Structures are given as C-alpha cells and as structure tokens.
Amino acid sequence: MIRHTVLVSFDGVENALVDTVITELRALPGIIPEIQAYVVGRDLALRDDNATVMIAGDFANLDDYQVYSTHPEHVRVIEDHIKPNATGLVRAQVEL
Numbered sequence: 275m276i277r278h279t280v281l282v283s284f285d286g287v288e289n290a291l292v293d294t295v296i297t298e299l300r301a302l303p304g305i306i307p308e309i310q311a312y313v314v315g316r317d318l319a320l321r322d323d324n325a326t327v328m329i330a331g332d333f334a335n336l337d338d339y340q341v342y343s344t345h346p347e348h349v350r351v352i353e354d355h356i357k358p359n360a361t362g363l364v365r366a367q368v369e370l
Contacts, residue, residue: 275310275370276333278342281325283362291359292316292326298351299329306345308338325362332370339367 284292299314311332317324333339342348356363 276336276339276367277370278329278331278333278339278365278367280327280329280363280365282327282329282356282360284326284359285361287359291355295327295351295355298355299327302342302345302348302351305347306342308333308341310334310338325364 282295284295296314296316300312303309303312309331311330313328313330315328317326317328331339331342333342
C-alpha cells in the first residue's frame with residue numbers, strides 16, 4: 275500500500291479559496307476509484323508555522339497512485355487552485 279501525504283500552505287488568500295480546494299479534493303474519491311482512503315482537512319492553526327491544508331491518500335499500489343497523480347480532475351485542482359495560490363507545498367509517498 276502507498277500513502278501519499280501533502281501539506282499545502284496558503285498565506286494571505288481568501289478563506290473561500292481554501293474551502294474550494296478542500297471541497298474539490300474531497301470529491302476526488304467519487305471520481306477516481308483507485309483511491310482507497312482519502313482525508314483532506316484544514317489545519318487547526320494550533321501553531322503559527324503549520325501548513326493550511328493536509329491531504330492523505332492511500333492506494334493499493336504504485337500503479338493506482340499514478341492513476342490518481344495524473345488523473346485530469348486531480349491535475350485540474352492543482353493547476354487551477356493550488357499552483358497559482360500556494361505559498362508552500364511538501365509531499366511524500368511511503369510504502370505501508
């Protein structure tokens with residue numbers, strides 16, 4: 275199993291944009307059947323230096339992760355909302 279984790283920072287952007295990103299990402303499991311588990315949430319802001327949004331997805335294998343990674347809807351959310359507005363992004367994939 276592959277776990278894909280992403281932390282995205284959005285500094286100085288409208289809350290509505292962050293809400294849109296979260297809503298659109300949360301819709302992906304209904305569109306991409308290769309996603310086995312998916313958690314998307316806004317940080318609780320318990321520390322000043324935290325990221326804004328956390329994404330964690332589980333995939334049966336590397337092929338399923340690649341389907342997700344290149345899926346047009348996933349790419350659209352990244353291109354339309356994340357890339358133009360994120361001030362920081364860290365991601366990692368690990369085998370469970």
